[in-house]
Amino acid sequence: MDRAARLAGVIPAMVGWRPDDFWSATPAEVAAILHPPELAGTGDGLSRAELNRLMERDGHG
Structure with a gap:
């Protein structure tokens, strides 16, 4: 649970x-x-443009 709590932040x-x-x-x-x-x-690393593309694809952007 400790790892999950850290990841949650x-x-x-x-x-x-x-x-x-x-x-x-x-x-x-x-x-x-x-x-x-x-x-x-x-x-x-993940660029901001790539992050935006992934978020749009998943419906979170």
Whole structure:
């Protein structure tokens, strides 16, 4: 639970979720935010444009 509580503070700030959004997300959704498949193995950070594109695709933007 300690890790979940820490992530509950970080994930919403990263992607603009409300706390309820985080707590209702599946572990796979949280993992996808932390390690998006599009960036797997690239070592590059997520640009704001890419984040916006992903959020629009998922209906959160």
